[in-house]
Every structure is written in C-alpha cells, then in structure tokens.
Amino acid sequence: MAAPAWRSLRRGTSGGVASLVELGEGHGLDPADCLQGSGLRESDLRVDGAVVLAEQELAVIANIVSLLNDPPGLGIEAGRMVNLGNLGIFVFAMLSSETLGDAVEVATRFASLTNTYSDLSVTYDESGSDVRLECSFGDVHDDVRPFILERDLTVIAGLVPMVLGDVVLPRVEAEVDRARGALLASVLPTEELVCDAGRTALVVPREWMSRGLPHADAETARRCIAQCEQQLEQRRLGARSLVWARLHASDEPVQSLTRLAGELHVDRRTLQRRLAREGTTFRALLEESRRIRAAEALTGTDRPVAEIAAGLGYAETAAFTRAFTRWYGVTPTRYRARNA
Structure with a gap:
C-alpha cells in the first residue's frame, strides 16, 4: 500500500506522526498499535524535527484507518491538528x-x-x-x-x-x-x-x-x-540526511546497514546506492556519529566510559578507547578531564 521507496525523502517529520498518534489515542487506540509495522518507536516521536519517510507515515495512517474502520471525517480531524x-x-x-x-x-x-x-x-x-x-x-x-x-x-x-x-x-x-x-x-x-x-x-x-x-x-x-x-x-540529498538523523537521534545503536534499511522499509542495496551517489557510506556516517556522540557524552554527562562505549555499540571498552584516541589524539578519560 505504500508509495514507492524514496518517494518521500521530502515528506514529514516526527511531529506530524506524533499528531497522528495523538489522533489515534483520542479515539481509544494504543500508540504501539498506531506505529505497528512503521519502523518507528514512541521515542522517535520525541526527537524534534526528525525526518520520517512517507512509507512510515502512510503505515501509521493505514493502521489508524483500519483499526477505526475509516469513519468519514477522521481526516478532517487530522487536518485541524496540523499547525499551519x-x-x-x-x-x-x-x-x-x-x-x-x-x-x-x-x-x-x-x-x-x-x-x-x-x-x-x-x-x-x-x-x-x-x-x-x-x-x-x-x-x-x-x-x-x-x-x-x-x-x-x-x-x-x-x-x-x-x-x-x-x-x-x-x-x-x-x-x-x-x-x-x-x-x-x-x-x-x-x-x-x-x-x-x-x-x-x-x-x-x-x-x-x-x-x-x-x-x-x-x-x-x-x-x-x-x-x-x-x-x-x-531534501534531494535525503539519503545521507535520513541515515544521519537515524544514527544520531537513536537511543539504541544501529550497527548494520541491513538493520537500518529494514527499519526504514527500503532495500539494503537501494540505500547503499543512494549513499554512494551522495559520496558517503553507512560505515563512514556511523563512525562520524559515534565520534560526535562520544564527545558529547564525555563532556555533557558523568556516565562511566565503559557505559558510553556500550551505548555506542562497542563490545569492548578497549576498542572504543582505541577509536576515540584515533579521533581526538587522547584517551576518553584524558579528554573528559581536559574539557571538564
């Protein structure tokens, strides 16, 4: 039922989907049921301005319409919730x-x-x-x-x-x-x-x-x-922006292109080709996201280095320390002390 893949690199933000979920809740639906099959989580809707594919928004709309038996006027309610x-x-x-x-x-x-x-x-x-x-x-x-x-x-x-x-x-x-x-x-x-x-x-x-x-x-x-x-x-450079938004805003580390493509409901090779056309790769974006998030966590929180490493998807703290030293020229502990 969804539009062709990539039709919607132009379409939507998490706020638009949040309004749809709010509409569903107003009619007695559970948010999880509204988001079923969309690849979105409730936590995604709290990321201000996060990019959402049309395929994802259409999946949410389809859930709400189906669960409520498509009553006339439901779309009007949704339209009135749109802040111009x-x-x-x-x-x-x-x-x-x-x-x-x-x-x-x-x-x-x-x-x-x-x-x-x-x-x-x-x-x-x-x-x-x-x-x-x-x-x-x-x-x-x-x-x-x-x-x-x-x-x-x-x-x-x-x-x-x-x-x-x-x-x-x-x-x-x-x-x-x-x-x-x-x-x-x-x-x-x-x-x-x-x-x-x-x-x-x-x-x-x-x-x-x-x-x-x-x-x-x-x-x-x-x-x-x-x-x-x-x-x-x-928006025309949307593949890179979309992947970056997903990597940088996620509460859980996304470690593979296959998993990310599955969450976005697009073919892995299609996503890979789009990124290549924009001069980048999933691995490069993942490393850049880790680099930025690591520095933010070290200077903005008091979380232990081991916990930060795990949160960024590193199986061993030593691997994170090596990567961080390559990025910034100092160990995570020394970087935190220097920027305290």
Missing part, C-alpha cells in the same frame, strides 16, 4: 507573493517541503474563463486515500484565508462520496462542493490569478523562495 506554522517557510513564501498566480507557482514548486501528499498543477477550462488548481495524490493507495484527501483539503482550507483574505471559492471538486462531502462542506470556504468528481480541484475565475495578495512583500518573498530552494536541494 509548522509548514515552515513555504507558507511565508506564499503569503508574501505578489499575486495569487505567484502564490500558486510557489505551491507547485515547493509542495514537497510540506507533509501533505497533494501535488498542485494548474489547468485552464476550455472556455478560458476559469482556472483549475488540481490536487493530485499520486501513488497514495485507495485504503488511505479518503483520509489523506480529507486531511489535505482541510489544510488547504486553512491556507486559503491566510493567502487570499476573506474570500469564498466559487467551486471545489473532490474525489469523495457524499457522506464525506457533507462534512467537508462545513470546512471548505466554497460556494459549491462537487462530490464524486474524477479529480480534486479548486476552481477560480482566471482573473483571480492576477489578484494582488494582502500580505505581498517582494523582498520577503525573494528571501523565502531562496530558503525553499535551499531546503529542496537538501
């Missing part, structure tokens, strides 16, 4: 755009920086009088599609007044049945909601695309777009 400020610089780039057309261009270019699954495209009706802002949900499986569609439309509903001000959209078309449509109608600022549509789209007059926005600021927009581009480039 957590969408980051993307939102400010849209808000400061000069026109709606500029804001839509920002959305189409940088939607992958958000934790939504809808990709925006612009099409013009044959009459030329209307513009369709179509939301495509790509490879999202049918089992979770209604939930995600509800959630993402609810997030979009929160963005519309922020970007356009106090307006009502002429028409929204949605790939939902009438039961879900009735609930969405109370959320979406629209004059008409068309259910059972072949595509999900916001339909607005063509002249709206040149409409000036209330918070337009050219310099702010330029800076925000530059930051969005930088973040997008960082």
Whole structure:
C-alpha cells in the first residue's frame, strides 16, 4: 500500500506522526498499535524535527484507518491538528507573493517541503474563463486515500484565508462520496462542493490569478523562495540526511546497514546506492556519529566510559578507547578531564 521507496525523502517529520498518534489515542487506540509495522518507536516521536519517510507515515495512517474502520471525517480531524506554522517557510513564501498566480507557482514548486501528499498543477477550462488548481495524490493507495484527501483539503482550507483574505471559492471538486462531502462542506470556504468528481480541484475565475495578495512583500518573498530552494536541494540529498538523523537521534545503536534499511522499509542495496551517489557510506556516517556522540557524552554527562562505549555499540571498552584516541589524539578519560 505504500508509495514507492524514496518517494518521500521530502515528506514529514516526527511531529506530524506524533499528531497522528495523538489522533489515534483520542479515539481509544494504543500508540504501539498506531506505529505497528512503521519502523518507528514512541521515542522517535520525541526527537524534534526528525525526518520520517512517507512509507512510515502512510503505515501509521493505514493502521489508524483500519483499526477505526475509516469513519468519514477522521481526516478532517487530522487536518485541524496540523499547525499551519509548522509548514515552515513555504507558507511565508506564499503569503508574501505578489499575486495569487505567484502564490500558486510557489505551491507547485515547493509542495514537497510540506507533509501533505497533494501535488498542485494548474489547468485552464476550455472556455478560458476559469482556472483549475488540481490536487493530485499520486501513488497514495485507495485504503488511505479518503483520509489523506480529507486531511489535505482541510489544510488547504486553512491556507486559503491566510493567502487570499476573506474570500469564498466559487467551486471545489473532490474525489469523495457524499457522506464525506457533507462534512467537508462545513470546512471548505466554497460556494459549491462537487462530490464524486474524477479529480480534486479548486476552481477560480482566471482573473483571480492576477489578484494582488494582502500580505505581498517582494523582498520577503525573494528571501523565502531562496530558503525553499535551499531546503529542496537538501531534501534531494535525503539519503545521507535520513541515515544521519537515524544514527544520531537513536537511543539504541544501529550497527548494520541491513538493520537500518529494514527499519526504514527500503532495500539494503537501494540505500547503499543512494549513499554512494551522495559520496558517503553507512560505515563512514556511523563512525562520524559515534565520534560526535562520544564527545558529547564525555563532556555533557558523568556516565562511566565503559557505559558510553556500550551505548555506542562497542563490545569492548578497549576498542572504543582505541577509536576515540584515533579521533581526538587522547584517551576518553584524558579528554573528559581536559574539557571538564
């Protein structure tokens, strides 16, 4: 049911999954059941900003939807829990755009920086009088599609007044049945909601695309777009970032590429190739993580050296001491004393 591997190096943080688990708990589910099969633990959700694969988030959504029998409106609840400020610089780039057309261009270019699954495209009706802002949900499986569609439309509903001000959209078309449509109608600022549509789209007059926005600021927009581009480039180098985040944030040492690939639900060789393309290896990242964490533990805690060594995955303290001396030129004990 999950999207193809690596589709989501762009998607999500631990905070987004934490909100999903909170949603499940609100409906009587156990967090462990929500996380089943995702490769995530409850402790992972407490690591601020940790990267989460779409496959992992989709597994959590699938668990919640299945355990609760997919009730209409559950996605709306999830959408209301999304803090629009957590969408980051993307939102400010849209808000400061000069026109709606500029804001839509920002959305189409940088939607992958958000934790939504809808990709925006612009099409013009044959009459030329209307513009369709179509939301495509790509490879999202049918089992979770209604939930995600509800959630993402609810997030979009929160963005519309922020970007356009106090307006009502002429028409929204949605790939939902009438039961879900009735609930969405109370959320979406629209004059008409068309259910059972072949595509999900916001339909607005063509002249709206040149409409000036209330918070337009050219310099702010330029800076925000530059930051969005930088973040997008960082996401393209996602394999290294993802492995690093998992190694450096984990409470338990991850000692093998095979185990890490299994936890991320990706093929070991695929992960290995991705790292090679980015000029590194799992072993190099593991050693660098150990080097940094060892220094942090020696200067920031009073844990015994043997305990630190074990926590970093060393079977013998002597092996850790040799490695540490190679990194820093002194033994762990001497390094601690020098930096006390």
